Amino acid sequence: MEILGIPLWQLAISSLAVFGAAIVRGFSGFGFSLLSITAITLFMPQAEVVPSIFLLEIAASLHLIPSIWREIHWHSLLFLMIGCLIGTPLGVYALASVPAAPMTLAMSFFVTATAFLMLRGFRLQKTPGSLATTGTGVGSGLLNGAFGIGGPPVIIFFFSTPGAAAVGRASVIAYFIGTDSLGLAWDAYHGLVTKQSFLQAVLWLVPLLLGVSVGARSFRHISEEAFRRWVLRLLIVLAIVSGVKAAMALG
Template sequence: MWEGLILFFAAFVHGLAGFAFALLSVPLLSLRHPFQEIVPLIALFGATMNAIMLWLLRKNFHLRAVAGLVVGAIPGIFLGARALGTFPEKPLRVLLFLVISTYCAWEVLSPRATRVRLSAAWGPLFGLAAGFLGGLLMAPGPPVVIYVSLLRIGKDELKSALQGAFLTMAFFMILAHGLYGLLTQETLRSYLLYLPVVLTGMALGQALYLRLGDRSYHRLVHLFLFLSALASFLKVF
C-alpha cells in the first residue's frame, strides 16, 4: 500500500513535469527497502514512462539537443553503477542539494537568467554528471534538467528532450545493473505488480501538463527540480 502510493505520486509528478520520478520515489522507498533493490526497479519504471511520453511528444523531439548528453552519460552510468554500495552517498547528496538550490534561486530571482543560453556543446559534460548520478543514486535528473532548461526551448521541446535523454540513460542503467547482478526475479515481480499504478499516475500527470502554458511549465520545472533535490537531501538525516 505504502509503496503503491509513493510510486503513484512520483509517476504523477513525472507525467506532469517530465522528470523527478526517481528523485521522489527512491528516498522514500529506501526507508523500508535496501537501496540496491530499489534502484534497478525504478530504472525499469523510468524507462517505461520515458518511452511512452517520448512517443506522445515525438513530433517535438530533436536529437541534436540530447546527443551530447547521451555520449557523456554512457561512461558515467557504468561508473556510477560500479560505485553503487561503496561510494559515500551523504556528501554527494548535500552537494547536489546545494548546487540545485542555487541554480533554482538564480532562475527564479535573477532578471538576467533567461539571457543565459547553453549550446549543445555542453551536453557531454552534463551527460557525464547525469550518468554517474543515475548509476549511483538513480538520480540523473538534475544535470539533464538544468542543461535542457538552459537551451531555452519551448515546453514540448523541453519535455521531449528530457524523455529522450532519460530513456537512453535508463536503458544503459538497466544494462549496467544487469551486468552487476542487481536485476533479480523479485525486481521483475515488483515491476509487474506496480506497473498499472505507475502508468495511471503518469497518465493523470500528462493530462494536467497539456493544460499548462510555456511559462507555467518552466516555473513548474524549477519548482519540482528543487523539491526533488530536497527529497534526495532529506535522506541524509
C-alpha cells in the first residue's frame, strides 16, 4: 500500500524520524537536517530526501519565528549571512575538487574538540566584531556548500559568546532560514526539487509541527546554563555521527 507514492511502512518510519528530529529542532534550534536525513536515507535515496528536508527546515523556522523575533541578534546575523554567501560557492568548489570524507572527519574533530572545551568552561569574553563574525559565516558557508551542514561554526559562535542562550537559539533559527533557502535554491537549480519533494514535505509536515511544538515547550522549562550544556552535548553527538558516516565512506 502506498500514500502519494510512498510505501506505508516507509511513511510511518520516516514520519517517526521527522517527529523525533523536530523535537530536537524545537528545543535547541538545530539538528533537524542531520538527524532526519541520517535516519531516512537508510531506506530512501538521499537525492529524494534532502529537498523535502530543506522545505521542512524552512517551515520549522518560520513556525518558530513569531516567538523568537525579539531575541534575534540581527547585527551578527547580517555579517554571518554575508560570510555565508562568500563561503558557499567555495564550499561547492571544494565538494567538486576535494574528497569529502577526510574534510568531514576534520570538521567532526574540530567541532567535538571545541564543544568539549566549551563544556569545560571556555567562553569568549565579548561578542566578536564584524570581521570575525563574517569569517565565521565564511566557514559556515564552506561547510554548507561542501556538505550541507553549515550549522556548527554558527552554533559555536553564539554559544561561546556572553549573550543569553535565548538570543543564541533565536539567532541560529533565523540563520537557518537563509542557509536552507540557499540550499533549496541550489537543489532546484540542479533539478532535484520535484513534485514528489513537495508531496513528501506535506506528508511530513504534521509530525514536524508536533515535534517542534513539543521541543519549544521543553525549552521554556529549562535554565539557561542547562540549555547551553544540552546544546553542546547535542553538537558533539551530531559531529560524531557525521564523523562515523565519513569514516564508513572511507572504509
